[in-house]
Amino acid sequence: MKHPIVIVAAMSLSMQVAAQSLEEGVKMYHYERYETAKKVLTPLAATNPLANYYLGLSELGLENTAAAQTIFSKYAENAANLAGLARIAFATGNVPEGQRIAKLVADQAKKKEWEPLKYAADAVTYSIGSNKQTAIDWYKQALTKTDNVSLRLALGDAYRQVMGGGGEAMNNYERVTTKEPNNSLAFSKIGSLWYDAKNYKLALENYNKAKLADSLNPLPYRDLANAYFWTGKYELAKKNIEHYLELSDKTTDDQIQYANILYMSKDYKGAIDKVTTLMQSGVSKPGFYGILAYSQLETKDSTNALINVRKYFASQKAEKIFPSDYINFGKIFLLNNNADSADIYFNKAVAVDTSKDKAERYREIADGFKNTKTTEGYAKAGEWYGKIINENPEAKALDYFYTGFYNYYSKNYTNASKAFEQMEVKFPEQPSATYWRARVESAQDEDAKKGTAAPFYEKWLNNTVAGYEKKNADLMYAYQYLALYYFNKGDKTNTATYLAKIESIEPSNAFLKQMKDLNKKKG
Numbered sequence: 001m002k003h004p005i006v007i008v009a010a011m012s013l014s015m016q017v018a019a020q021s022l023e024e025g026v027k028m029y030h031y032e033r034y035e036t037a038k039k040v041l042t043p044l045a046a047t048n049p050l051a052n053y054y055l056g057l058s059e060l061g062l063e064n065t066a067a068a069q070t071i072f073s074k075y076a077e078n079a080a081n082l083a084g085l086a087r088i089a090f091a092t093g094n095v096p097e098g099q100r101i102a103k104l105v106a107d108q109a110k111k112k113e114w115e116p117l118k119y120a121a122d123a124v125t126y127s128i129g130s131n132k133q134t135a136i137d138w139y140k141q142a143l144t145k146t147d148n149v150s151l152r153l154a155l156g157d158a159y160r161q162v163m164g165g166g167g168e169a170m171n172n173y174e175r176v177t178t179k180e181p182n183n184s185l186a187f188s189k190i191g192s193l194w195y196d197a198k199n200y201k202l203a204l205e206n207y208n209k210a211k212l213a214d215s216l217n218p219l220p221y222r223d224l225a226n227a228y229f230w231t232g233k234y235e236l237a238k239k240n241i242e243h244y245l246e247l248s249d250k251t252t253d254d255q256i257q258y259a260n261i262l263y264m265s266k267d268y269k270g271a272i273d274k275v276t277t278l279m280q281s282g283v284s285k286p287g288f289y290g291i292l293a294y295s296q297l298e299t300k301d302s303t304n305a306l307i308n309v310r311k312y313f314a315s316q317k318a319e320k321i322f323p324s325d326y327i328n329f330g331k332i333f334l335l336n337n338n339a340d341s342a343d344i345y346f347n348k349a350v351a352v353d354t355s356k357d358k359a360e361r362y363r364e365i366a367d368g369f370k371n372t373k374t375t376e377g378y379a380k381a382g383e384w385y386g387k388i389i390n391e392n393p394e395a396k397a398l399d400y401f402y403t404g405f406y407n408y409y410s411k412n413y414t415n416a417s418k419a420f421e422q423m424e425v426k427f428p429e430q431p432s433a434t435y436w437r438a439r440v441e442s443a444q445d446e447d448a449k450k451g452t453a454a455p456f457y458e459k460w461l462n463n464t465v466a467g468y469e470k471k472n473a474d475l476m477y478a479y480q481y482l483a484l485y486y487f488n489k490g491d492k493t494n495t496a497t498y499l500a501k502i503e504s505i506e507p508s509n510a511f512l513k514q515m516k517d518l519n520k521k522k523g
Contacts, residue, residue, distance in 0.1 A: 022051050029054050030185055031217055034061040035249040045071070053080035053119075057087075062251075065091050079108050083119035090127030098123065098130060106138050114142035118151060125158040132161045149176045153186060160193070169193060184214035191220060195227050203227060218247035222254075225261065234265035252283055259291055268295035286315040294328050302335040323353040323361060331368040339376065342368070346384075359388045359395065366402065375410050382406035382415065389419065397427040404436055408443070416440045431463040435474060442477070448484040457482055472505050480511050487515065495519075 025040035037058040044051035056071035065088060072084035083105045089098035106120035117138045124135035139155040156172035159165035170193055176186040191206035207227075210220035221244035228237035238261050241254075248254055255278060262271035272295045275288045289312035296305035309332050313321065326349035333342035346365045353361050366384035369377040385403040389395040404419035417440045424433035438456035445452050457478040461470075483498035495515075502512045 022048065022054075025051065026054050029058050029061070031219060032061065033218065033249045034058040035251075045074075049075040049078040050080055053078070053084055056081065056084045060084075060087060060091065079105050079116040080119045083116075083123040086120070086123040087127055090123070090130055093129075095129045098127060099134070102130075102134075109142075112145055114145040114151070117142035117145075118154065121158065122154055125154060125161070132158050136162070149180055149183060149186070152176045153189065156189060166193060166197065182213040184210045184217040185219070187213055188217065188219045188223065192223055195223070200227070200231070216247060218244045221247065225257070229257075229261055229264065234261060237261045238265040238267065252278070256283075256285065256287070259288075263291050263295055266298070268298045271295045272299070286312060286317070286320075289315060290325065293332065297328060297332050297335060300335065302332070305332045306336055321352075323349040324364070325349075326352065327361070327364050327368065330365070331371075334368055334372055334377075339369075339372075339380070343380075357392060357394075359392050359399070362388045363399075366406070370406060378406045379410035379412060382410055382412060386415065386419070389422065397423060397430050400426065401430075401432065401436070404433075404440070408436065408440055411443075413440050413444055429465055431460055431465050431468050431470075434460040434463065435478075438481070439477065442481045447488075448481050449488050451485045451489070453481055454485050476502065476505060476509075479505075483511075483515060487518065 021040055022044055025037050025044070028034075028037035028040060035058075038055060041051045041055040041058065045055045052071060052075050056068045059065075059068035059071060068084065069088045072081045072088065075081040076085065082101060086098045086101035086105065089095075089101060102120040102123045105116050105123070107116075109116040121135040121138035121142070124130040124138075125132065135158045136155065139151055139158060142151055143155070152172045152175050156169040156176075159169035159172065170190065173186045173190045173193070176183050177190070180186070187206045187210035191203045191210060194200075194206060195203035204224070204227075207220040207224050210217055221240045225237045225241035225244055228234070228240060241258050241261050245254060245258060255274065259271055259274040259278065262268075262274055271291055275291050275295075279288055289308045293305050293307075293309035293312055296302075296308060309329050313325070313329065316325075326345045330342040330345035330349070333339070333345065346368070349365070350358060350361055355361070362384045366381040369384065370381035371377070382403055382405075385399055385406060388399045389403055392399075400419050400423035404416045404423065407413070407416035407419060417437065420433050420437045420440060423430060424437065427433065434456050438453040438460060441453035441456060442448070448454075461475075461478055479498045479501045483495055483502065486494035486498065499512060499515055502509050506512070
């Protein structure tokens with residue numbers, strides 16, 4: 001009599017393990033860990049139609065449509081797998097056939113049955129081109145038979161895809177978290193809803209709740225990485241995608257996004273290494289050459305940057321070549337000491353930029369030239385900043401400043417003087433404009449005999465704009481010029497005044513010593 005009991009107990013344990021495995025496989029599917037889901041579900045699929053269904057869905061998640069169709073066809077009479085075949089029809093562009101099969105599944109639901117309605121609705125919700133309102137109606141019909149979290153989550157997903165459905169989506173997700181306070185998937189979805197609504201505080205709050213609810217859920221880390229990426233917080237994006245990759249199946253798409261984030265977070269060596277590894281494994285994307293070229297631009301690898309940017313432009317679709325790509329191409333030419341070719345690509349960037357205000361584009365180009373740290377580069381930087389103030393009435397004070405600054409350092413004093421004068425008039429709260437007008441004049445009057453810089457230096461010294469601090473280095477330029485100017489004029493009082501000011505800053509100043517020696521000889 002003991003043997004049957006042992007056999008029954010073993011069978012019970014086996015069924016329990018199978019149920020746990022199925023639950024784990026379904027969970028991995030919902031967490032978009034499709035490869036892991038396949039490993040769990042494959043041994044179960046031979047005898048379990050539901051495991052087979054989720055195995056097929058996992059293949060669909062990996063875009064293996066043919067494999068998914070073969071799997072669903074094994075249990076074509078089963079409602080779940082028949083719904084899977086509806087998804088195949090949608091995925092292959094046969095929307096009418098997809099809707100027809102989904103309706104067949106929904107019609108299988110008997111008086112108290114709700115599962116066929118959900119399978120049918122899911123096929124519609126998670127397919128392109130389908131009628132989402134049909135899915136909503138079937139979910140609601142199923143909810144009259146039972147109210148469970150899987151229905152609420154799916155109904156929320158359907159509402160997110162119809163115009164104005166965000167509120168109902170949120171209601172359904174929140175009903176899940178009320179019923180199951182540790183439902184990580186629901187918090188992930190709520191976070192994404194808030195993110196779409198640009199309420200980043202609540203998005204972050206709910207992504208963190210998702211992490212706390214299940215530390216093995218990779219989705220909030222991925223969503224946080226994407227959110228930080230698109231808001232320009234690249235270090236935080238990098239931190240979160242690295243955590244995501246620890247938990248996810250590390251798909252090719254995930255690793256490509258990781259490479260993008262490495263580049264945007266200025267980990268150029270890491271980006272180069274990641275792309276190189278992907279390419280060596282047989283993965284090939286036109287964008288890889290862009291990441292390589294632009295990372296090599298930043299690491300000053302001029303030869304490889306030029307090789308890879310040419311490959312990128314040759315392999316990438318024309319509609320995916322953006323103004324910033326032309327600018328980076330130009331910068332790579334600058335790195336290779338080819339300013340003429342750089343200018344050609346910078347002008348192409350401006351030509352393809354459809355923005356009405358091209359100030360940011362001009363600034364990028366000017367930065368490329370100024371980073372050459374050559375007189376010619378500074379001249380071109382001043383020229384491009386000059387385009388901003390000439391074309392844009394709303395140009396910033398810094399645009400006027402840099403126009404003058406780089407013209408000054410390229411010894412184009414006429415344009416420098418004009419830019420600083422315009423800045424002084426338009427931004428009277430910026431004393432630096434007056435100071436630099438003096439610097440421009442003193443550069444053309446090095447022996448301080450004409451005195452053309454004196455009025456500007458004195459005006460600047462007398463300026464008491466709140467919050468503006470005059471630096472000692474700037475004061476020394478002013479004091480030295482004025483001391484020499486008044487010395488040349490024979491004005492001993494003012495000469496002594498400015499020499500004393502120099503001494504108060506730097507008693508051992510060489511100019512001060514020379515002036516004292518000259519005074520002794522004169523005196």
